[in-house]
Amino acid sequence: MLGKNAKMLFGLSICALIISVLLAAWGFPRIVKQQIQKSVQLDNDSMMFEKWRKIPFPLFFKVHVFNVTNVDAIMAGKKPVLQEVGPFVYKEYRERTILGYGENDTIKYTMKKSFVYDQEASGSLSEDEELTVINYSYMNAILTAHDLMPGIMPMLNDAMSGFFSTDGTPFIKIKARDLFFDGMYLNCSLNHSALALICGKIKADTPQVMRPAKEGNGFYFALFDHLNRTESGPYEMVRGTQNINELGHILSYQDKPSIDQWMDNYCGMINGSDGSIYPPINENNVPSRLYYFEPQICRSIYVSLVGQRAFMNMSTYYYEVDSSLLASKSANPDNKCFCKRNWSSNHDGCLLMGTFNLMPCQGAPAIISLPHFYLASEELLDYFGGGISPDRELHTSFLYVEPTTGAMLRGIQRIQFNIELRNIPNVPQLATVKTGLFPLLWIEEGIEKLPDDIVKDLRDAHTTLGYVEAARWLIVVIAAFMCIGSAVCVVRSGAAAVWPRTNNFVLNAGNRLDINKGRN
Numbered sequence: 001m002l003g004k005n006a007k008m009l010f011g012l013s014i015c016a017l018i019i020s021v022l023l024a025a026w027g028f029p030r031i032v033k034q035q036i037q038k039s040v041q042l043d044n045d046s047m048m049f050e051k052w053r054k055i056p057f058p059l060f061f062k063v064h065v066f067n068v069t070n071v072d073a074i075m076a077g078k079k080p081v082l083q084e085v086g087p088f089v090y091k092e093y094r095e096r097t098i099l100g101y102g103e104n105d106t107i108k109y110t111m112k113k114s115f116v117y118d119q120e121a122s123g124s125l126s127e128d129e130e131l132t133v134i135n136y137s138y139m140n141a142i143l144t145a146h147d148l149m150p151g152i153m154p155m156l157n158d159a160m161s162g163f164f165s166t167d168g169t170p171f172i173k174i175k176a177r178d179l180f181f182d183g184m185y186l187n188c189s190l191n192h193s194a195l196a197l198i199c200g201k202i203k204a205d206t207p208q209v210m211r212p213a214k215e216g217n218g219f220y221f222a223l224f225d226h227l228n229r230t231e232s233g234p235y236e237m238v239r240g241t242q243n244i245n246e247l248g249h250i251l252s253y254q255d256k257p258s259i260d261q262w263m264d265n266y267c268g269m270i271n272g273s274d275g276s277i278y279p280p281i282n283e284n285n286v287p288s289r290l291y292y293f294e295p296q297i298c299r300s301i302y303v304s305l306v307g308q309r310a311f312m313n314m315s316t317y318y319y320e321v322d323s324s325l326l327a328s329k330s331a332n333p334d335n336k337c338f339c340k341r342n343w344s345s346n347h348d349g350c351l352l353m354g355t356f357n358l359m360p361c362q363g364a365p366a367i368i369s370l371p372h373f374y375l376a377s378e379e380l381l382d383y384f385g386g387g388i389s390p391d392r393e394l395h396t397s398f399l400y401v402e403p404t405t406g407a408m409l410r411g412i413q414r415i416q417f418n419i420e421l422r423n424i425p426n427v428p429q430l431a432t433v434k435t436g437l438f439p440l441l442w443i444e445e446g447i448e449k450l451p452d453d454i455v456k457d458l459r460d461a462h463t464t465l466g467y468v469e470a471a472r473w474l475i476v477v478i479a480a481f482m483c484i485g486s487a488v489c490v491v492r493s494g495a496a497a498v499w500p501r502t503n504n505f506v507l508n509a510g511n512r513l514d515i516n517k518g519r520n
Contacts, residue, residue, distance in 0.1 A: 133179065183225060
């Protein structure tokens with residue numbers, strides 16, 4: 001009876017070991033993966049959805065302005081000397097409006113940003129701070145007209161002072177609030193043919209940085225006001241309910257699957273997310289790049305994997321922008337299709353290393369770079385007499401991504417806006433300046449650290465996963481010990497059965513031990 005029970009126990013323990021190994025190797029990971037998917041996918045019942053629809057905390061939006069300290073020297077052909085003023089800090093709130101759901105596991109939405117000045121974070125700086133900067137709208141009008149109709153420049157220059165209500169120089173004193181959001185007034189009420197041409201073009205093109213003046217015939221120029229006034233989109237994004245690895249991928253923007261401002265399909269591709277959500281990272285197949293689509297520059301940009309780093313006591317993957325993103329065509333041939341179309345017969349439209357032309361995207365001669373021309377050509381730095389000092393820690397863009405959920409624990413995007421200060425002999429205000437790429441300001445936008453309650457949720461999830469991880473192997477260990485114990489019982493019970501029983505022995509005379517073999 002003992003042997004039979006031992007063998008039964010051994011069989012059951014073997015089955016338990018097999019089941020526990022299958023659960024540990026396949027069952028538990030699948031269950032955990034399904035639970036993670038349910039929590040991060042864009043479904044009405046998921047933990048992530050409402051936080052994604054309306055981010056429950058403000059991002060930061062910081063503006064650093066390049067104050068010009070030697071205007072007279074620049075007008076005399078000397079090198080510019082700049083002084084960085086800032087940051088002017090705003091709280092940025094984001095909310096999405098859901099427009100509907102598609103058949104291919106997609107969600108369609110628009111996104112609204114709103115900005116509130118953060119006086120405490122800005123310190124002694126106020127929005128009334130007066131700054132001397134490159135006159136972006138003046139240079140915009142001059143460069144656009146000069147590229148289209150060079151012969152109109154003398155007549156256009158006569159209209160400039162009335163249009164800008166200034167002396168029409170390439171530099172201007174302006175309050176921070178007017179430069180960022182409130183706007184600088186551009187007067188279109190004067191009776192001047194060249195001015196009528198400029199105002200007509202502005203009205204026809206409706207650039208984002210211009211808004212019609214309510215009080216009369218004119219416009220207000222402000223760099224960021226359109227972000228406060230309008231929603232971007234619509235976007236069509238994968239929800240991740242069917243394939244978690246596609247979570248956040250944008251399939252179309254403004255109902256188009258690609259961007260048509262560039263020279264071929266490669267540059268027009270929409271890659272990645274909108275920068276707010278990423279799928280969980282498979283530790284066995286970590287992506288070398290993370291992409292996100294930035295509609296303000298009409299292209300997808302990326303950060304490259306640097307390696308694993310601890311952040312907030314959690315293991316993360318750290319991604320950072322590298323030189324290939326804004327590389328020249330000789331350094332990165334893929335970037336050639338971002339060059340401006342039809343520049344001229346003797347120029348292919350490609351710019352120097354570390355710069356990117358926004359003319360095809362925004363219809364304005366703006367050029368972006370990383371702050372202080374970080375990772376850009378040394379030629380750009382040589383133009384300045386002071387105030388430009390690229391620094392990796394201060395001027396790069398980066399992400400810390402938690403792999404289990406794909407959550408961005410920290411992320412900052414930094415970008416600088418520049419415009420060409422061009423020597424134009426038949427424009428008196430520009431006849432003596434040195435041609436060069438002149439910075440106006442740079443911004444940084446993102447999350448320095450997630451709020452404590454969200455961090456607590458992530459840590460609790462990690463703790464739970466740790467318990468699950470320990471439990472699945474503990475079950476295997478217990479099953480293994482059961483197998484060993486039952487095997488010992490089987491061996492012992494088998495040994496007792498093999499040993500001869502006492503009634504099979506007969507003690508004969510002469511103290512001899514004979515074995516009764518039970519033969520007939």
